[in-house]
Amino acid sequence: MSxxxxxxxxxxxxxxxxxxxxxxxxxxxxRALDGVSxxxxxxxxxxxxxxSGSGKTTLGRAVLRLLEPSAGxxxxxxxxxxTLSRRRMRPLRPRMQLVFQDPFASLNPxxxxxxxxxxxxxxxxxxxxxxxARAVAEALEMVGLPARAAERFPHEFSGGQRQRxxxxxxxxxxxxxxxxxxxxxxxxxxxxxxxxNLLLELQQRLGLAIMFIGHDLxxxxxxxxxxxxxxxxxxxxxxxxxEVLARPAHPYTxxxxxxxxxxxxxxxxRRVLLSGDVPSPIDPPSGCxxxxxxxxxxxxxxxxxxxxxxxxxxxxxxxxxxxxxT
Amino acid sequence: MPPIxxxxxxxxxxxxxxxxxxxxxGVVNAVDGVSFDLRRxxxxxxxxxSGSGKSVTGLAIxxxxxxxxxxxxxxxxxxxxxxxxRDLLRLDADAMRRVRGDRVAMVFQEPMTxxxxxxxxxxxxxxxxxxxxxxxxxxxxxxxxxxxxxxxxPEPRRRLASFPHQLSGGMRQRAMIAMALSCDPxxxxxxxxxxxxxxxxxxxxxxxxxxxxxxSGMAVIFITHNLGVVAEIADRVLVMYAGRAMERAEVxPLFAQPAHPYTxxxxxxxxxxxxxxxxxxxxxxxxGNMPDPTRLPEGCAFHPRCTHAxxxxxxxxxxxxxTSADGRMVRCARWRELRA
Numbered sequence: 001m002s003x004x005x006x007x008x009x010x011x012x013x014x015x016x017x018x019x020x021x022x023x024x025x026x027x028x029x030x031r032a033l034d035g036v037s038x039x040x041x042x043x044x045x046x047x048x049x050x051x052s053g054s055g056k057t058t059l060g061r062a063v064l065r066l067l068e069p070s071a072g073x074x075x076x077x078x079x080x081x082x083t084l085s086r087r088r089m090r091p092l093r094p095r096m097q098l099v100f101q102d103p104f105a106s107l108n109p110x111x112x113x114x115x116x117x118x119x120x121x122x123x124x125x126x127x128x129x130x131x132x133a134r135a136v137a138e139a140l141e142m143v144g145l146p147a148r149a150a151e152r153f154p155h156e157f158s159g160g161q162r163q164r165x166x167x168x169x170x171x172x173x174x175x176x177x178x179x180x181x182x183x184x185x186x187x188x189x190x191x192x193x194x195x196x197n198l199l200l201e202l203q204q205r206l207g208l209a210i211m212f213i214g215h216d217l218x219x220x221x222x223x224x225x226x227x228x229x230x231x232x233x234x235x236x237x238x239x240x241x242x243e244v245l246a247r248p249a250h251p252y253t254x255x256x257x258x259x260x261x262x263x264x265x266x267x268x269x270r271r272v273l274l275s276g277d278v279p280s281p282i283d284p285p286s287g288c289x290x291x292x293x294x295x296x297x298x299x300x301x302x303x304x305x306x307x308x309x310x311x312x313x314x315x316x317x318x319x320x321x322x323x324x325x326t
Numbered sequence: 327m328p329p330i331x332x333x334x335x336x337x338x339x340x341x342x343x344x345x346x347x348x349x350x351x352g353v354v355n356a357v358d359g360v361s362f363d364l365r366r367x368x369x370x371x372x373x374x375x376s377g378s379g380k381s382v383t384g385l386a387i388x389x390x391x392x393x394x395x396x397x398x399x400x401x402x403x404x405x406x407x408x409x410x411x412r413d414l415l416r417l418d419a420d421a422m423r424r425v426r427g428d429r430v431a432m433v434f435q436e437p438m439t440x441x442x443x444x445x446x447x448x449x450x451x452x453x454x455x456x457x458x459x460x461x462x463x464x465x466x467x468x469x470x471x472x473x474x475x476x477x478x479x480p481e482p483r484r485r486l487a488s489f490p491h492q493l494s495g496g497m498r499q500r501a502m503i504a505m506a507l508s509c510d511p512x513x514x515x516x517x518x519x520x521x522x523x524x525x526x527x528x529x530x531x532x533x534x535x536x537x538x539x540x541x542s543g544m545a546v547i548f549i550t551h552n553l554g555v556v557a558e559i560a561d562r563v564l565v566m567y568a569g570r571a572m573e574r575a576e577v578x579p580l581f582a583q584p585a586h587p588y589t590x591x592x593x594x595x596x597x598x599x600x601x602x603x604x605x606x607x608x609x610x611x612x613x614g615n616m617p618d619p620t621r622l623p624e625g626c627a628f629h630p631r632c633t634h635a636x637x638x639x640x641x642x643x644x645x646x647x648x649t650s651a652d653g654r655m656v657r658c659a660r661w662r663e664l665r666a
Contacts, residue, residue: 051524051525051526051527052495052524158615158616159376160615161615188375188376188551188616189375189551189552189553189592189595189596190375190591190592190595190611190612190631191375191611191612191615191616192595193595193596193597193608193609193610193611193612194611194612194613196597196608196609196611197608197609197611200608201608215524215525216525217525217599218554218596218597218598218599219597221597221599222597222599222609245599255526256525256526257599258529259525259526259528259529260525260554260599261525261528261529261532261552261554261555261557261558262554262557262558262598262599262600263553263554263556263557263581263593263596263598264557264581264598264600265557265558265560265577265578265581266578267557267600268557268558273526273529273530273533274526274529274530275530277494277496277497277527278524
């Protein structure tokens with residue numbers, strides 16, 4: 001199955017123990033990831049979209065082995081990394097990097113921008129002082145910041161510039177895989193577009209594969225070639241972005257599209273409202289996790305968990321309504 | 327929403343509102359000469375990015391700014407609810423307390439920080455009714471139950487005893503709205519009420535506010551950075567940048583033909599699923615960054631980022647607020663030639 005894919009994830013699960021439950025009884029578990037499988041090619045942008053509690057952030061951290069998976073398998077460029085030790089992971093680390101959501105919390109305020117961006121080189125023991133300084137200048141330039149930014153501190157920069165610093169840090173080791181976890185959510189609209197453009201440009205120039213995690217369907221849809229829609233720890237639909245946007249197959253995807261406000265007053269008020277909240281991942285509904293909010297739910301939805309089934313080429317969705325028609 | 331005749335006197339008339347903060351870093355003109363009218367039953371969206379002064383405008387109207395020598399508020403906020411127009415900025419503290427939460431109410435972005443964590447939500451909603459309407463606690467709690475039901479909270483009677491942390495984000499925001507609506511206000515100021523919520527929950531809350539508005543005829547000032555939300559709910563829009571009103575217009579013409587380059591840039595930088603090409607391409611970003619509020623650029627605050635800026639004009643004087651034939655306000659030295 002190693003047909004050159006960069007990342008293969010198979011049946012990935014992640015549980016977190018939570019407080020509560022009966023004394024001596026089983027400890028309740030929060031199922032953040034509940035059997036996620038996906039493949040990413042080299043240089044590909046996969047968008048992962050979902051609401052809070054969908055498991056999208058956990059997915060990003062688990063595939064980087066920043067969280068220990070509870071079950072399933074992660075294969076990175078042909079190497080099974082699911083249970084690799086820290087030491088054995090180390091040589092792979094430079095190839096997989098992360099860009100964080102919060103440009104304020106993710107940069108150490110006491111470090112200069114230069115030492116923040118150089119940190120991955122230091123950790124990996126690469127280069128001497130002069131080489132590192134050169135690499136920092138190059139990385140800063142790559143993200144559109146002047147080299148002299150290296151001497152300054154994070155608080156001297158705006159949110160958008162800080163996010164550029166975070167991207168420079170992630171790229172200084174020249175990774176081939178980047179997880180970008182809501183990288184523009186904390187930014188203003190006019191700045192958000194700059195950072196999306198920067199990521200697109202760098203991805204094309206460096207041949208990066210990016211897992212772009214977000215809650216804003218328009219942003220995620222804009223940057224990704226393929227899109228995965230998550231709900232309560234599962235992928236409910238996945239396929240080429242154009243295809244998923246044009247012909248969403250899963251009722252949740254449809255509802256998510258309908259709920260996203262369109263900046264066009266002429267298209268007001270054509271929405272299917274989902275009622276209720278996302279159920280708790282500690283006690284998810286049986287069968288299809290979406291059935292409690294699904295406008296098309298029927299009794300059979302409670303019975304079995306629907307698997308992802310092909311809808312068209314490369315496009316799959318997990319809904320029993322689709323099983324009936326195909 | 328039926329169009330409101332222009333002859334109807336505005337419910338709220340804000341004139342030359344200015345808020346200045348004296349900080350260690352210098353003077354910040356957080357709001358600088360903002361004027362608008364709000365008519366009964368209409369929704370005015372104030373849209374802007376961080377530092378635009380949109381939230382401070384709402385807080386100034388509510389008289390919720392700290393006051394003292396560090397914060398100076400100027401201008402007029404004429405409120406015509408409940409009789410003759412009064413300038414809210416000049417009411418004494420007692421009179422203002424009678425208006426606030428009763429005739430003019432506010433909903434905030436983060437319900438977790440705006441609700442009191444140690445009191446059940448029923449008591450918090452009842453408080454306004456006891457204070458403003460002089461209701462007995464038991465009657466006020468009955469009314470709170472009705473309000474919770476009206477904002478779509480299931481099992482409202484049981485929920486009276488819930489503490490804020492026991493509710494989901496969407497439910498907390500509903501509880502906040504119930505609290506704001508408890509005295510049937512004439513004006514609801516909603517400051518980013520859906521920003522912290524998931525899109526499917528946001529859609530529910532927007533629908534709820536629109537429904538309640540239809541029932542009660544209250545006017546809404548909706549403060550947001552999200553142009554999608556603006557398109558969804560606003561009748562008229564005020565676009566702010568660096569404390570100044572850049573453009574004010576009816577919602578349809580504003581989106582169809584923005585007059586100010588900042589409005590146009592903002593609209594262009596929003597990715598749209600319905601206009602996504604088959605090839606992934608860059609978005610049209612506005613270059614540069616937000617200006618430092620203590621050192622705003624000379625002239626038009628937007629000129630360093632504006633692709634239409636002309637040296638000698640845009641960097642000299644703050645453009646005057648001009649009114650176009652179709653009744654929109656634009657603060658740009660070049661808008662007429664750019665439109666031609």
